[in-house]
Amino acid sequence: DGGITQSPKYLFRKEGQNVTLSCEQNLNHDAMYWYRQDPGQGLRLIYYSQIVNDFQKGDIAEGYSVSREKKESFPLTVTSAQKNPTAFYLCASSRLTSSYNEQFFGPGTRLTVL
Amino acid sequence: GESVGLHLPTLSVQEGDNSIINCAYSNSASDYFIWYKQESGKGPQFIIDIRSNMDKRQGQRVTVLLNKTVKHLSLQIAATQPGDSAVYFCAEIFTGTASKLTFGTGTRLQVTL
Numbered sequence: 001d002g003g004i005t006q007s008p009k010y011l012f013r014k015e016g017q018n019v020t021l022s023c024e025q026n027l028n029h030d031a032m033y034w035y036r037q038d039p040g041q042g043l044r045l046i047y048y049s050q051i052v053n054d055f056q057k058g059d060i061a062e063g064y065s066v067s068r069e070k071k072e073s074f075p076l077t078v079t080s081a082q083k084n085p086t087a088f089y090l091c092a093s094s095r096l097t098s099s100y101n102e103q104f105f106g107p108g109t110r111l112t113v114l
Numbered sequence: 115g116e117s118v119g120l121h122l123p124t125l126s127v128q129e130g131d132n133s134i135i136n137c138a139y140s141n142s143a144s145d146y147f148i149w150y151k152q153e154s155g156k157g158p159q160f161i162i163d164i165r166s167n168m169d170k171r172q173g174q175r176v177t178v179l180l181n182k183t184v185k186h187l188s189l190q191i192a193a194t195q196p197g198d199s200a201v202y203f204c205a206e207i208f209t210g211t212a213s214k215l216t217f218g219t220g221t222r223l224q225v226t227l
Contacts, residue, residue: 004157033215040122042203042217043158058214090157100146100209105157 003027004106006091011111013078013085021076021109023091030096032074033103036060037088046089049074050096078111086113122201124222133191137204137218142185144206148215149178149189152201161189161202191223199225 004025013019025032031050035043045058049068063082068074074093078085088110092103127133139147145166150158164171164178164187171178177190187204204218 040219042205042219043215044217045214048214092157100163100207102148102160102163103215105150105159107157108155 004091004093004104006089006106006109008109009107011109013111013113015113016080018077018079019111021078021089021091021111023074023076023106024072025074025091025093025104025106026072027093027104028071029093029104030071031094031101032068033092033094034058034064034066034074034076035090035092037090037108043090046076085111087111122220122222124224126224126226127194128226129194129196131194133189133194133198133223135189135191135202135221135223137187137189137221139185139187139204139206139216139218141206141208141216142182143208144216145209146207147178147180147187148205148207149176149187150203150205150217151198152203152220154200158203194223194225196225196227199223 007022033048034046037043044060046064047066049055055066065077088108090108091106094101094103148163149161151161152158162173162178164180169180175192179188201220201222203220205215207215
């Protein structure tokens with residue numbers, strides 16, 4: 001099956017701990033994205049990457065970090081500096097051309113801070 | 115289930131009726147507008163998109179209307195079915211910003227039997 005996978009589906013973290021969320025795609029897409037979703041709000045962009053070994057901050061990057069060592073993988077680390085990390089995290093990918101390309105979303109990871 | 119959409123506006127329609135979901139967007143320079151459907155506990159799924167130089171586009175059972183004068187977007191679902199129950203998001207994109215999507219807050223559609 002082609003698509004985007006995220007793991008784990010549910011993740012629990014103690015305050016003060018860093019935690020890494022996995023995102024893998026086998027669609028051969030160049031661009032990958034991380035979004036955060038809170039109740040009553042739309043998706044907000046955390047980080048995105050258009051090419052391996054390069055990434056840019058989105059609208060709410062503080063307290064998060066990413067890496068893009070492989071085209072297929074774009075892990076997100078939620079650090080202890082993120083003040084309110086409990087949320088639903090969504091990864092997406094798209095082709096990258098000069099115009100708009102549809103973003104395909106993974107199933108999401110729900111992170112809860114205990 | 116997931117808590118996404120707890121405080122969202124809700125539209126209730128009877129099975130078989132038509133649904134109209136509305137969205138106001140913010141950037142008059144946006145090139146494309148997209149509607150996504152999100153079921154509980156899942157990632158958003160693409161429904162239909164429309165380019166800014168169009169005012170109407172039809173898909174299978176869905177129609178998107180774009181009014182650039184008032185920066186308004188709507189999604190019409192014909193003959194609504196129980197499987198249409200979900201949260202619907204509009205998104206806009208200005209391709210000059212490296213394909214960054216800006217999402218609306220969403221509307222929950224509840225289909226009653």
